[in-house]
Amino acid sequence: xxxxxxxxxxxxxxxxxxxxxxxxxxxxxxxxxxxxxxxxxxxxxxxxxxxxxxxxxxxxxxxxxxxxxxxxxxxxxxxxxxxxxxxxxxxxxxxxxxxxxxxxxxxxxxxxxxxxxxxxxxxxxxxxxxxxxxxxxxxxxxxxxxxxxxxxxxxxxxxxxxxxxxxxxxxxxxxxxxxxxxxxxxxxxxxxxxxxxx
Amino acid sequence: xxxxxxxxxxxxxxxxxxxxxxxxxxxxxxxxxxxxxxxxxxxxxxxxxxxxxxxxxxxxxxxxxxxxxxxxxxxxxxxxxxxxxxxxxxxxxxxxxxxxxxxxxxxxxxxxxxxxxxxxxxxxxxxxxxxxxxxxxxxxxxxxxxxxxxxxxxxxxxxxxxxxxxxxxxxxxxxxxxxxxxxxxxxxxxxxxxxxxxxxxxxxxxxxxxxxxxxxxxxxxxxxxxxxxxxxxxxxxxxxxxxxxxxxxxxxxxxxxxxxxxxxxxxxxxxxxxxxxxxxxxxxxxxxxxxxxxxxxxxxxxxxxxxxxxxxxxxxxxxxxxxxxxxxxxxxxxxxxxxxxxxxxxxxxxxxxxxxxxxxxxxxxxxxxxxxxxxxxxxxxxxxxxxxxxxxxxxxxxxxxxxxxxxxxxxxxxxxxxxxxxxxxxxxxxxxxxxxxxxxxxxxxxxxxxxxxxxxxxxxxxxxxxxxxxxxxxxxxxxxxxxxxxxxxxxxxxxxxxxxxxxxxxxxxxxxxxxxxxxxxxxxxxxxxxxxxxxxxxxxxxxxxxxxxxxxxxxxxxxxxxxxxxxxxxxxxxxxxxxxxxxxxxxxxxxxxxxxx
Numbered sequence: 178x179x180x181x182x183x184x185x186x187x188x189x190x191x192x193x194x195x196x197x198x199x200x201x202x203x204x205x206x207x208x209x210x211x212x213x214x215x216x217x218x219x220x221x222x223x224x225x226x227x228x229x230x231x232x233x234x235x236x237x238x239x240x241x242x243x244x245x246x247x248x249x250x251x252x253x254x255x256x257x258x259x260x261x262x263x264x265x266x267x268x269x270x271x272x273x274x275x276x277x278x279x280x281x282x283x284x285x286x287x288x289x290x291x292x293x294x295x296x297x298x299x300x301x302x303x304x305x306x307x308x309x310x311x312x313x314x315x316x317x318x319x320x321x322x323x324x325x326x327x328x329x330x331x332x333x334x335x336x337x338x339x340x341x342x343x344x345x346x347x348x349x350x351x352x353x354x355x356x357x358x359x360x361x362x363x364x365x366x367x368x369x370x371x372x373x374x375x
Numbered sequence: 376x377x378x379x380x381x382x383x384x385x386x387x388x389x390x391x392x393x394x395x396x397x398x399x400x401x402x403x404x405x406x407x408x409x410x411x412x413x414x415x416x417x418x419x420x421x422x423x424x425x426x427x428x429x430x431x432x433x434x435x436x437x438x439x440x441x442x443x444x445x446x447x448x449x450x451x452x453x454x455x456x457x458x459x460x461x462x463x464x465x466x467x468x469x470x471x472x473x474x475x476x477x478x479x480x481x482x483x484x485x486x487x488x489x490x491x492x493x494x495x496x497x498x499x500x501x502x503x504x505x506x507x508x509x510x511x512x513x514x515x516x517x518x519x520x521x522x523x524x525x526x527x528x529x530x531x532x533x534x535x536x537x538x539x540x541x542x543x544x545x546x547x548x549x550x551x552x553x554x555x556x557x558x559x560x561x562x563x564x565x566x567x568x569x570x571x572x573x574x575x576x577x578x579x580x581x582x583x584x585x586x587x588x589x590x591x592x593x594x595x596x597x598x599x600x601x602x603x604x605x606x607x608x609x610x611x612x613x614x615x616x617x618x619x620x621x622x623x624x625x626x627x628x629x630x631x632x633x634x635x636x637x638x639x640x641x642x643x644x645x646x647x648x649x650x651x652x653x654x655x656x657x658x659x660x661x662x663x664x665x666x667x668x669x670x671x672x673x674x675x676x677x678x679x680x681x682x683x684x685x686x687x688x689x690x691x692x693x694x695x696x697x698x699x700x701x702x703x704x705x706x707x708x709x710x711x712x713x714x715x716x717x718x719x720x721x722x723x724x725x726x727x728x729x730x731x732x733x734x735x736x737x738x739x740x741x742x743x744x745x746x747x748x749x750x751x752x753x754x755x756x757x758x759x760x761x762x763x764x765x766x767x768x769x770x771x772x773x774x775x776x777x778x779x780x781x782x783x784x785x786x787x788x789x790x791x792x793x794x795x796x797x798x799x800x801x802x803x804x805x806x807x808x809x810x811x812x813x814x815x816x817x818x819x820x821x822x823x824x825x826x827x828x829x830x831x832x833x834x835x836x837x838x839x840x841x842x843x844x845x846x847x848x849x850x851x852x853x854x855x856x857x858x859x860x861x862x863x864x865x866x867x868x869x870x871x872x873x874x875x876x877x878x879x880x881x882x883x884x885x886x887x888x889x890x891x892x893x894x895x896x897x898x899x900x901x902x903x904x905x906x907x908x909x910x911x912x913x914x915x916x917x918x919x920x921x922x923x924x925x926x927x928x929x930x931x932x933x934x935x936x937x938x939x940x941x942x943x944x945x946x947x948x949x950x951x952x953x954x955x956x957x958x959x960x961x962x963x964x965x966x967x968x969x970x971x972x
């Protein structure tokens with residue numbers, strides 16, 4: 178029934194992990210390339226250490242700014258357990274990019290629950306899944322805090338958008354002193370996903 | 376000019392700029408907060424944080440009476456606070472155009488209810504515009520001022536969370552200055568004593584009739600006929616985007632932008648051109664009830680939920696009975712991740728010491744400290760709306776004393792909430808003499824909405840220095856003598872202050888002020904002088920840690936417990952050395968050290 182070619186990207190993580198910067202760079206690149214783009218995020222209470230998500234949709238003409246359950250083409254999880262929380266949002270046959278990085282939530286910190294230890298296996302058995310250690314990759318490229326940009330690189334490559342002008346997009350969103358390290362992290366993230374494809 | 380990707384809130388601010396608005400006021404509240412933050416970036420506009428929404432609305436009304444274009448912005452529940460002035464201003468009409476934003480929160484992402492404020496526009500008999508994306512938000516907001524002046528009425532601009540916080544592409548325009556209208560005294564318009572108001576009420580009904588004619592010609596109400604006329608959809612706001620997503624070109628649309636009054640002639644004509652009419656709207660059957668009352672048959676809330684936010688899947692299921700396939704997996708792998716007080720949050724010390732006390736009823740309020748009710752602190756019984764904590768506590772105290780229930784009542788609210796309406800609530804406690812412990816959690820900023828200045832912080836919205844209102848001085852001036860200010864991160868001091876308050880409250884009202892800045896606040900010069908922050912981090916000596924988990928009862932997200940080693944660790948990235956965990960450790964296993972750069 179739909180006549181359009183819209184792609185839906187869901188970025189999820191924990192408040193403070195930098196999903197917003199990653200989606201800002203992503204949308205800057207997509208807009209410059211001439212796509213219609215919509216992006217949606219929720220502010221307020223959930224930002225206080227809660228689960229956060231940013232939704233990005235692009236194509237010739239985009240209507241809804243939000244992605245319904247089972248409709249995301251790709252799910253990028255900045256934290257491991259968040260990948261499984263949002264798995265129902267992924268389209269069957271869609272792709273998961275997941276950071277091998279665990280942040281225990283309060284029920285786990287207080288000892289009431291344990292951090293589930295076989296999430297990656299479950300993801301891999303249910304969807305085309307790319308696991309990466311974005312913290313280590315970011316560290317190796319000069320700044321552990323650029324984990325978000327590493328994940329963005331993997332996302333871009335997974336969507337086949339590597340030929341857009343990401344250099345300009347990144348420069349428009351990042352302070353000049355952080356540009357070089359972030360460009361390295363973006364490139365490293367892209368190479369991780371390239372290896373995955375090959 | 377190139378198109379820019381902006382949120383609905385940024386777009387409204389741009390619309391205000393292009394319309395030549397001179398004055399804007401608001402009280403922060405999700406999802407509306409960024410409107411005034413963005414208006415404040417235009418130097419041509421005076422943008423202010425008011426102490427509450429009623430004051431913001433009144434200030435904007437005054438500016439309109441003074442002859443300039445003005446606006447106010449608030450979240451849906453803020454309009455309840457501001458309802459008093461605007462209901463009457465709706466009788467009086469404007470001088471300079473006046474538009475206010477009501478940002479509703481279907482789904483309650485960050486709110487205590489999901490009231491549908493479209494009902495207000497009908498109740499007030501004023502025009503209402505509803506944008507469905509950022510381009511419309513900008514254009515409609517700009518044009519709302521023309522409607523306001525032409526029809527001599529305030530205009531309600533109704534948005535929802537998804538329109539406020541979604542980004543879409545917008546073509547920007549230039550500012551058109553609005554020539555201020557010289558002030559002329561006119562009591563028959565502006566002095567709403569009963570004799571005047573009776574006349575204005577009649578005039579308002581005439582205006583409503585003129586608007587009912589205009590709405591059928593308004594360019595923001597339009598029909599979109601596609602190949603198929605089997606299905607016709609009447610919709611407005613974000614629901615239009617969802618409907619387009621689901622039905623695409625397989626349906627025709629009547630897209631409504633001016634939704635009060637409704638263009639009933641247009642709806643009737645559209646109905647006659649389609650086989651089945653769907654009304655797609657979030658929350659209340661606002662459109663549907665009026666359409667049905669006009670004798671037009673339609674499908675609406677008999678299929679579409681009355682509760683929560685819509686999305687394309689819900690519409691697809693409701694109207695087409697189509698399910699979207701989902702990946703099935705082991706759901707036991709999901710552990711909740713509720714929002715928590717941040718590592719280093721000064722509220723933690725307060726709630727930790729309160730939680731230990733039995734026979735206490737804890738009354739909360741709206742702000743980050745709402746999280747004091749969550750596990751493991753679990754230190755809250757109730758909360759209702761902004762500024763209510765002390766007045767609720769007052770009523771509880773009266774009830775408990777009449778019925779012989781022996782409980783201590785502790786009520787808490789933040790600094791910004793105190794200035795909002797909490798100050799009135801405290802007057803009630805003093806004037807009608809209740810024995811409650813009123814706590815003002817002063818973290819030197821409006822926290823939950825993302826750090827807006829308030830009357831206590833010393834700065835205005837646009838960064839100008841402002842008079843600092845001192846909370847302790849205000850409290851004492853109300854006639855309360857039992858007042859103490861304490862650093863809540865020093866648990867011994869916090870405990871001593873509460874012990875004192877629990878003793879003193881038998882004699883009359885007590886006020887405790889906890890004073891320490893929000894851990895995320897960008898400190899002002901005054902803050903640095905007062906609090907002298909030194910970057911620090913806590914670490915756990917694993918040879919001393921006995922794994923008793925006492926520190927975990929503070930609910931700090933920087934702490935984690937290793938079940939194999941049976942030791943606690945602290946995440947150095949999150950920790951900022953507040954030492955609350957160190958103070959509760961029975962073995963002194965947690966020590967504070969310098970933070971590495």
